[in-house]
Amino acid sequence: xxxxxxxxxxxxxxxxxxxxxxxxxxxxxxxxxxxxxxxxxxxxxxxxxxxxxxxxxxxxxxxxxxxxxxxxxxxxxxxxxxxxxxxxxxxxxxxxxxxxxxxxxxxxxxxxxxxxxxxxxxxxxxxxxxxxxxxxxxxxxxxxxxxxxxxxxxxxxxxxxxxxxxxxxxxxxxxxxxxxxxxxxxxxxxxxxxxxxxxxxxxxxxxxxxxxxxxxxxxxxxxxxxxxxxxxxx
Numbered sequence: 342x343x344x345x346x347x348x349x350x351x352x353x354x355x356x357x358x359x360x361x362x363x364x365x366x367x368x369x370x371x372x373x374x375x376x377x378x379x380x381x382x383x384x385x386x387x388x389x390x391x392x393x394x395x396x397x398x399x400x401x402x403x404x405x406x407x408x409x410x411x412x413x414x415x416x417x418x419x420x421x422x423x424x425x426x427x428x429x430x431x432x433x434x435x436x437x438x439x440x441x442x443x444x445x446x447x448x449x450x451x452x453x454x455x456x457x458x459x460x461x462x463x464x465x466x467x468x469x470x471x472x473x474x475x476x477x478x479x480x481x482x483x484x485x486x487x488x489x490x491x492x493x494x495x496x497x498x499x500x501x502x503x504x505x506x507x508x509x510x511x512x513x514x515x516x517x518x519x520x521x522x523x524x525x526x527x528x529x530x531x532x533x534x535x536x537x538x539x540x541x542x543x544x545x546x547x548x549x550x551x552x553x554x555x556x557x558x559x560x561x562x563x564x565x566x567x568x569x570x571x572x573x574x575x
Contacts, residue, residue: 343413346413347416347419350386350389350415350419351418351419351422352436353382353386354415354419354420354422354423355422355434355468355470356434356468356475356477357383357386357423358426358475358500358502358505359392359505360383360386360387360390360392360393360423361383361387361505362382362383362386363475363477363500363508364466364468364475364477364496364500365466365467365468365477365478365479365495365496365497366438366464366466366479366495366496366497367382367495367496368493368494368495368496369494369495369496369510369512370494370521370522389414389415390415390420390423390424426472426502427472429470429472431469431470431471431472431533431534432469432470433467433468433469433470433533434466434467434468434469434470435465435466435467435468436465436466437463437464437465437466438463438464438466438491439457439458439459439462439463440457440462440463440464440481440485440487440488440491440492441457441458441461441462441463441485441486441487441488442455442456442457442458442486442487442488443456443457443458455488455489455490455491456488457488457491462482462485462487464479464480464481464487464491464492465479465480465481466478466479467479467480467531469531469533469534471534472502473501473502473503474499474500474501474502475499475500475502476498476499476500476531476534476536477497477498477531477536478497478527478529478530478531478536478538479495479497479527479529480528480529480530480531481525481528483528483541483542483543487525489524489525492524492525492526493522493523493524494515494522494523495527496510497510497511497527497529497536497538498510498511498536498555506557506559507557507559507560508555508557509554509555509556509557509560509573510554510555511527511538511552511553511554511555512552512553512554512555513526513527513540513549513550513551513552513553514549514550514551514552514553515549515550516549516550523549523550524549525541525543525549526540526541526549526552527539527540527541528540528541528542538552539552540552554571556573560573
């Protein structure tokens, strides 16, 4: 179990700035779309990194109680990955997540939730890292039936190291739950720092609405529209 936690937090250490998690497949909801500060994953990570001591509740679970009753600490190599954000050459980071829905005739012990097929049907996280920004996408197979938890309100776009609110990303209009949630809204391809994103044609109109692009307030004066292109200077 310790090795699993190491892998989990190493993944986080690569995709964070100042302890705030960025990069593909993060959550993004309407009420805090402008910032990456509201991610509970980030809050716990900042505590483990020693950046900030904080207290929050997530579905009734108190973060301090979880951390203070555990003897888990981040290995030095993960700390080095997290804090060495100034002296590296740009690189591509890939990881995958089990995501294909597994059909279960009988749920063990009456447990609900989402069950994933470990034999195939993963989502690929692709991110390009530089010292000043991270641009990342999550790539899927439109033929598969992904569990909704894996595609619900998922972020892909560019995050700048200058601030947790400095990010630009495509964002489908939510349809489910009063407009708060969208599912499986994107399909994307990416090569290094070039990314193409569009609405998922299989889902559009059913679980997600039209595509929008979010620009933080401080960049909107630098947005230029020309010949059908929208260009922004960060």
